Amino acid sequence: MGLVGTRFGGGAGTFRRIDGWTLGTVLVALAASIPIFAVIGLALTPGESVWGHLASTVLPLYIRTTLLLMAGVGLGTLVIGAGTAWLVTMCRFPGRRIFEWALLLPMAIPAYVVAYVYTDLLEYAGPVQGALRASLGWTTKGDYWFPEIRSLGGAIAVMTLAFYPYVYLLSRVAFLEQSVCVFEVSRTLGHGPWRSAFRIALPLARPALVIGLSLVLMETLNDFGTVDYFAVATFTAGIFDVWLNMNSVSGAAQLASVLLLFVLVVVYLERRGRRGRRYHHTSTRYRALPGYPLRGGSAALASLACLAPVVLGFAVPAGVLGRYALTHYADTLEADFLTYTANSLGLSSMAAVITVAVGIFMAYGARLRGGPVVTAATRFASLGYAVPGAVLAIGVVLPTAWLDNTVDAVLDSVFGISTGLLLSGSVFVIIIGYVVRFLALSFGTIEASLSKVTASMDGAARTLGAGPAATLRRVHLPVMRGSVLTAAILVFVDCMKELPMTVILRPFDFHTLATFVHQYASDELLAESSLAALTIVASGILPVVLLSRTIGRSRPGHTGAPDGAGATP
Amino acid sequence: MKGLSLTGITHAYGDRTVVLDASLGVPAGKMTCLLGPSGCGKTTLLRIAAGLEIVQHGRVAIGERVLADGDGRRHVPPEERGIGLMFQDHALFPHLTVFENITFGLSDPAPGRLQWAREALAGADMAGFADAYPHTLSGGQQQRVALLRALAPEPRVLLLDEPFSDLDVNLRLQVREETLGLLKETGVTTLMVTHNPEEAMFMADHIAVMNEGRIIQAGIPMEIYFRPMDRFVAALFGQVNRFAGVVEGGRVHTPVGGLAAPGLADGRRAHVLVRAEGLRLSVAGTNDPSAGARTPERNATPARVISTHLLGRSSHIHLGAAGPDGAEVVLHAHVPGVFLPETGTLVSVSVDERQVFVFADD
Numbered sequence: 015m016g017l018v019g020t021r022f023g024g025g026a027g028t029f030r031r032i033d034g035w036t037l038g039t040v041l042v043a044l045a046a047s048i049p050i051f052a053v054i055g056l057a058l059t060p061g062e063s064v065w066g067h068l069a070s071t072v073l074p075l076y077i078r079t080t081l082l083l084m085a086g087v088g089l090g091t092l093v094i095g096a097g098t099a100w101l102v103t104m105c106r107f108p109g110r111r112i113f114e115w116a117l118l119l120p121m122a123i124p125a126y127v128v129a130y131v132y133t134d135l136l137e138y139a140g141p142v143q144g145a146l147r148a149s150l151g152w153t154t155k156g157d158y159w160f161p162e163i164r165s166l167g168g169a170i171a172v173m174t175l176a177f178y179p180y181v182y183l184l185s186r187v188a189f190l191e192q193s194v195c196v197f198e199v200s201r202t203l204g205h206g207p208w209r210s211a212f213r214i215a216l217p218l219a220r221p222a223l224v225i226g227l228s229l230v231l232m233e234t235l236n237d238f239g240t241v242d243y244f245a246v247a248t249f250t251a252g253i254f255d256v257w258l259n260m261n262s263v264s265g266a267a268q269l270a271s272v273l274l275l276f277v278l279v280v281v282y283l284e285r286r287g288r289r290g291r292r293y294h295h296t297s298t299r300y301r302a303l304p305g306y307p308l309r310g311g312s313a314a315l316a317s318l319a320c321l322a323p324v325v326l327g328f329a330v331p332a333g334v335l336g337r338y339a340l341t342h343y344a345d346t347l348e349a350d351f352l353t354y355t356a357n358s359l360g361l362s363s364m365a366a367v368i369t370v371a372v373g374i375f376m377a378y379g380a381r382l383r384g385g386p387v388v389t390a391a392t393r394f395a396s397l398g399y400a401v402p403g404a405v406l407a408i409g410v411v412l413p414t415a416w417l418d419n420t421v422d423a424v425l426d427s428v429f430g431i432s433t434g435l436l437l438s439g440s441v442f443v444i445i446i447g448y449v450v451r452f453l454a455l456s457f458g459t460i461e462a463s464l465s466k467v468t469a470s471m472d473g474a475a476r477t478l479g480a481g482p483a484a485t486l487r488r489v490h491l492p493v494m495r496g497s498v499l500t501a502a503i504l505v506f507v508d509c510m511k512e513l514p515m516t517v518i519l520r521p522f523d524f525h526t527l528a529t530f531v532h533q534y535a536s537d538e539l540l541a542e543s544s545l546a547a548l549t550i551v552a553s554g555i556l557p558v559v560l561l562s563r564t565i566g567r568s569r570p571g572h573t574g575a576p577d578g579a580g581a582t583p
Numbered sequence: 584m585k586g587l588s589l590t591g592i593t594h595a596y597g598d599r600t601v602v603l604d605a606s607l608g609v610p611a612g613k614m615t616c617l618l619g620p621s622g623c624g625k626t627t628l629l630r631i632a633a634g635l636e637i638v639q640h641g642r643v644a645i646g647e648r649v650l651a652d653g654d655g656r657r658h659v660p661p662e663e664r665g666i667g668l669m670f671q672d673h674a675l676f677p678h679l680t681v682f683e684n685i686t687f688g689l690s691d692p693a694p695g696r697l698q699w700a701r702e703a704l705a706g707a708d709m710a711g712f713a714d715a716y717p718h719t720l721s722g723g724q725q726q727r728v729a730l731l732r733a734l735a736p737e738p739r740v741l742l743l744d745e746p747f748s749d750l751d752v753n754l755r756l757q758v759r760e761e762t763l764g765l766l767k768e769t770g771v772t773t774l775m776v777t778h779n780p781e782e783a784m785f786m787a788d789h790i791a792v793m794n795e796g797r798i799i800q801a802g803i804p805m806e807i808y809f810r811p812m813d814r815f816v817a818a819l820f821g822q823v824n825r826f827a828g829v830v831e832g833g834r835v836h837t838p839v840g841g842l843a844a845p846g847l848a849d850g851r852r853a854h855v856l857v858r859a860e861g862l863r864l865s866v867a868g869t870n871d872p873s874a875g876a877r878t879p880e881r882n883a884t885p886a887r888v889i890s891t892h893l894l895g896r897s898s899h900i901h902l903g904a905a906g907p908d909g910a911e912v913v914l915h916a917h918v919p920g921v922f923l924p925e926t927g928t929l930v931s932v933s934v935d936e937r938q939v940f941v942f943a944d945d
Binding site: 466468470471473474475476477478479480481484488489492493495 | 630633634635660661662663664666667668670671672674675676677678679687688690729732733736738742
């Protein structure tokens with residue numbers, strides 16, 4: 015008939031029509047990608063260049079410090095995260111059930127807060143060195159050696175404590191998934207538990223470890239509070255320096271574009287890990303894990319190994335902040351704590367609502383018209399999570415300034431009205447930054463939960479008389495309700511903790527809890543801002559609770575009712 | 584005719600053509616079955632009818648009303664077609680109760696339809712399950728709810744996609760009869776997709792056989808079974824013995840004797856298909872009609888029993904017979920009841936002419 019492959023080339027889509035959904039999805043995705051394009055565009059635009067100057071002075075230092083920091087934090091989180099995950103999934107020792115979720119607690123405390131607390135504890139005037147001097151009779155700094163916390167090593171230690179839960183979470187799931195048969199097969203083939211761990215379990219978990227590691231490295235590149243406070247010269251610190259102190263936006267953008275190269279490598283690692291993971295899902299059947307009982311010394315060592323990260327990463331910082339909050343809460347209140355809290359809550363909830371709404375729109379649009387263009391657009395739009403806040407801030411500032419100036423110029427020439435700057439320097443810019451940065455969080459969560467609605471459920475709703483929008487309202491949203499809430503909470507909490515973008519984008523004299531704590535801590539006033547820091551930590555507990563609930567459900571042999579939505583295949 | 588008609592449908596996913604110039608009429612008030620193996624394009628055809636796929640080439644209409652035409656220029660969206668579709672996986676909404684699922688398609692629910700839904704649930708022995716959630720139901724119950732949900736908005740045409748494939752064998756027979764009863768009672772025009780020939784024979788007023796994207800033959804079940812138009816359709820209903828030969832004097836010589844080749848000229852190469860149940864066996868010296876064995880007929884062929892298998896209601900026998908070149912040919916025979924002669928027993932094989940199909944070798 016000669017029809018094959020000629021007239022019917024591109025009919026992959028269901029309900030394929032040029033309409034609002036395709037257009038809307040692509041437009042929204044493009045809008046969310048503007049900041050990333052802006053940074054790349056500015057870096058590629060020839061102009062006033064600070065390259066020569068940077069390259070001869072600080073660039074080599076930035077590169078070396080950033081690489082060392084990434085290597086140190088990567089190694090530290092891998093050892094602690096994968097090690098503790100291995101212990102709690104494969105071994106039986108006192109406290110294992112508690113450690114399973116307690117190991118997530120350090121996630122609740124932003125790295126910069128951990129940094130302030132340990133500086134407070136370990137600096138020369140702090141209680142630890144004071145106690146050492148008092149008990150050992152030292153009097154001056156020259157009498158003894160003590161590690162300097164405000165250093166690259168200190169930054170590595172602090173970020174390791176704050177970020178290892180990413181590796182822990184992902185490798186724990188990987189160990190649970192794979193443990194079913196292969197591990198036992200390895201044992202029946204004559205390998206002992208340790209040898210099996212290194213030859214079977216770890217290689218199988220490698221994709222998950224790589225994903226966890228790449229998330230850690232993204233957070234490391236993103237961090238501003240810690241490196242600024244410790245005066246560690248990383249790229250992110252450099253961007254702030256060039257922008258705020260040297261007053262050169264294009265210089266900052268050029269630095270940012272180099273930083274984007276680092277990010278590209280990390281994103282590539284992550285994507286590769288996720289691809290690899292598909293093939294590593296060997297079985298969905300869970301069976302009771304081997305559960306090697308540990309006794310005596312080894313049990314004590316295992317408990318200690320799990321206890322240490324929880325105590326150092328959560329209990330100590332939370333305890334110190336709690337004690338300060340009790341003694342100094344009046345100082346914090348006096349410093350307009352309530353306004354800052356209102357600012358944080360307002361910005362975070364608005365950002366959460368918008369981010370989730372955009373996430374739902376994009377995920378549903380991608381599902382309705384899953385063509386290559388739509389898919390690519392949504393993937394690109396969700397790159398924001400990988401881009402450090404400082405870089406993204408540049409990408410937000412430039413287009414909004416351009417928009418403001420254009421609107422002003424047009425209105426001025428046509429109506430003779432000068433609008434001034436509408437968006438720039440307003441809180442809306444912060445919200446835009448938050449939405450772009452955390453869109454992936456909501457998009458990913460919602461996309462995953464959309465898969466609970468099978469394609470035939472879509473079809474059933476359509477043939478029963480519900481249009482696309484009605485189907486979203488009557489079927490998808492109710493089924494996804496839990497995940498939508500989860501996405502909103504995750505975005506909300508990340509906005510509460512967010513520091514680098516907020517510092518750059520905030521209007522003059524405007525503070526959130528995070529910027530307030532950062533400023534006070536930088537002025538050696540941690541105690542006076544402790545209540546604010548504790549508030550951030552308290553909000554950070556929310557996702558930990560959510561995640562530990564998921565852990566409880568996914569535990570093999572756990573007889574909790576499966577999610578009702580999962581009942582129909 | 585107020586039925587559903589699909590005319591000249593051709594459909595491709597990328598470079599892969601899955602439906603090729605398929606035309607199909609579904610008469611109003613009747614049950615039509617679209618029968619074919621997995622991947623033959625029948626589900627795609629169903630989705631095109633429902634409006635879940637955009638027509639690339641061809642036309643979909645109910646009576647005179649054209650629903651979709653040409654290369655997607657005209658496309659009535661699925662929610663405006665009045666065509667119900669019941670999915671293979673039932674696709675019940677997990678967040679809605681049984682009753683809410685059934686009444687999902689009733690916009691501005693008329694009291695009459697709500698009453699109908701209650702009565703229908705009671706009729707399906709599920710009156711107590713109105714407020715239950717789908718994941719608490721058994722497979723058979725889910726199937727009933729999915730069917731009632733599709734029927735509730737009183738669709739002009741009901742499409743069923745492998746509606747019984749999720750169910751185990753015994754339940755399937757029972758649910759099949761219930762479903763047929765309910766559909767006959769409502770008198771809805773129905774198109775059902777299945778890969779199970781027995782199911783199609785049982786349910787259908789009309790059967791359309793589909794293979795590799797084409798509709799090969801359409802007709803009433805008797806026609807499909809006794810007058811298959813090609814080898815594929817003839818072999819659809821179970822195991823067949825295949826022979827090749829040349830027509831001589833109006834007959835083809837096969838290991839089970841010379842078989843009439845009506846309509847084929849002498850000298851043509853032909854394929855002969857004999858259904859396994861078309862071979863009649865009798866053991867020399869015994870005569871036990873109750874076991875499905877018969878007395879030898881005039882043109883019976885001798886054969887030797889290789890192995891026997893009791894299937895329950897029937898027996899399957901492998902036989903060795905002499906082929907045209909003297910080599911042994913294995914025959915499959917399917918006889919009702921228990922018929923299990925010893926290996927090596929000599930039997931004589933005769934042929935039920937109605938189960939013999941001769942096609943020219945093109």
